Amino acid sequence: MRILGIESSCDETAIAIVSGNGDDLVIEKSLIASQAALHAKYGGVVPEVAAREHIDAIFPLLLESGIPRDGSGIDAIAVTSGPGLVPALRVGVELAKTLAWAWGKPLVGVNHLEGHLYSTFKAIEFPALALLVSGGHTEIVLMKDHGIYERVGATRDDAAGEAFDKVAKLLGLGYPGGPAVSRAAENGDPEAIVFPRPMMESGDFDFSFSGLKTAVAVYLRAFEPSNLRPSIPNVCASFQAAVVDVLVTKTMRAVEQFQPKCLILAGGVSANKALRDRLLRDFSPVGTFLVPDLSLTGDNAAMIAAAGYHHALRGDYCDPLTLVADPNMELVENRTPIK
Ligand code: KG4
Numbered sequence: 001m002r003i004l005g006i007e008s009s010c011d012e013t014a015i016a017i018v019s020g021n022g023d024d025l026v027i028e029k030s031l032i033a034s035q036a037a038l039h040a041k042y043g044g045v046v047p048e049v050a051a052r053e054h055i056d057a058i059f060p061l062l063l064e065s066g067i068p069r070d071g072s073g074i075d076a077i078a079v080t081s082g083p084g085l086v087p088a089l090r091v092g093v094e095l096a097k098t099l100a101w102a103w104g105k106p107l108v109g110v111n112h113l114e115g116h117l118y119s120t121f122k123a124i125e126f127p128a129l130a131l132l133v134s135g136g137h138t139e140i141v142l143m144k145d146h147g148i149y150e151r152v153g154a155t156r157d158d159a160a161g162e163a164f165d166k167v168a169k170l171l172g173l174g175y176p177g178g179p180a181v182s183r184a185a186e187n188g189d190p191e192a193i194v195f196p197r198p199m200m201e202s203g204d205f206d207f208s209f210s211g212l213k214t215a216v217a218v219y220l221r222a223f224e225p226s227n228l229r230p231s232i233p234n235v236c237a238s239f240q241a242a243v244v245d246v247l248v249t250k251t252m253r254a255v256e257q258f259q260p261k262c263l264i265l266a267g268g269v270s271a272n273k274a275l276r277d278r279l280l281r282d283f284s285p286v287g288t289f290l291v292p293d294l295s296l297t298g299d300n301a302a303m304i305a306a307a308g309y310h311h312a313l314r315g316d317y318c319d320p321l322t323l324v325a326d327p328n329m330e331l332v333e334n335r336t337p338i339k
């Protein structure tokens with residue numbers, strides 16, 4: 001089965017073709033047009049600007065993918081229908097609906113977060129536990145089977161990626177902040193400054209990162225902006241150590257409780273080397289650690305096609321005339337009690 005994937009939820013326009021056979025998924029094409037440099041000058045993503053850029057980028061990518069004009073060779077279309085920025089999401093959703101209708105192909109509306117869960121392109125053994133860390137979300141998800149998820153914990157305020165972005169802003173490192181902070185951290189001492197580990201001992205699997213960002217801001221008040229530069233590596237390394245400590249400690253406690261066969265780390269923050277290394281070290285004696293290739297940690301359409309493939313196997317399609325972009329789409333509709 002060959003799936004066309006379409007992604008436009010934030011600041012990357014992406015088109016991919018993925019072919020699947022049982023649990024084996026192969027990326028035939030994965031094309032991404034990133035707007036990150038454009039939004040950097042605003043310090044964050046501007047929805048209307050993003051939408052205009054998606055409109056300009058999406059047809060050239062579709063042509064570049066080499067799909068014939070009549071859609072032959074494609075068995076289904078998968079598109080991110082939420083969560084994300086509505087004007088941005090709509091570009092991909094409307095293209096997908098139009099193609100599905102014109103080509104007469106089935107359509108899947110994919111949750112962007114579910115896409116990240118499938119970004120490792122490895123067979124998932126169930127039950128699996130996933131730590132999903134992106135710019136907008138921080139969640140621990142128990143995957144009982146394809147499409148059957150329970151949210152074990154989530155952030156109560158800022159997402160982990162958002163905390164990286166905000167700390168980068170405080171330090172004048174630009175947007176997106178995660179890569180800049182982790183790069184600066186490589187030359188710093190993670191034990192130089194003891195930042196708080198919020199909610200690490202809270203007894204549940206929830207997170208809170210806004211207090212940590214405030215702790216960094218308070219620490220920085222002692223510095224004149226002109227004196228800040230030499231301290232940046234230590235601030236970044238110590239902040240990163242606090243985030244990684246909380247994420248890994250709580251994830252490993254969830255591992256103890258839910259006994260998964262594999263652990264998935266996904267979302268933009270999964271590019272963070274310190275986080276990847278710690279989870280690999282701690283989880284490897286327990287089971288299989290799955291993490292996306294660095295080319296697939298950020299937003300892409302291959303992961304959307306991969307998630308869509310599993311919906312397609314179940315015949316779980318939607319109506320091309322009625323699919324709508326849902327900015328608040330939940331991965332798990334209701335927080336059901338875990339047995
Ligand atoms: O999944 P993603 O590409 O977009 C969303 O769906 O949000 O995640 C983007 C987030 C940003 O907050 C970015 O700063 C963060 O991922 N990020 C990182 C790293 N690379 C990207 N955070 C920490 N370390 C990194 N190396």
Ligand code: ZN
Nearest residue numbers: 134268298299
């Ligand atoms: Zn994402």
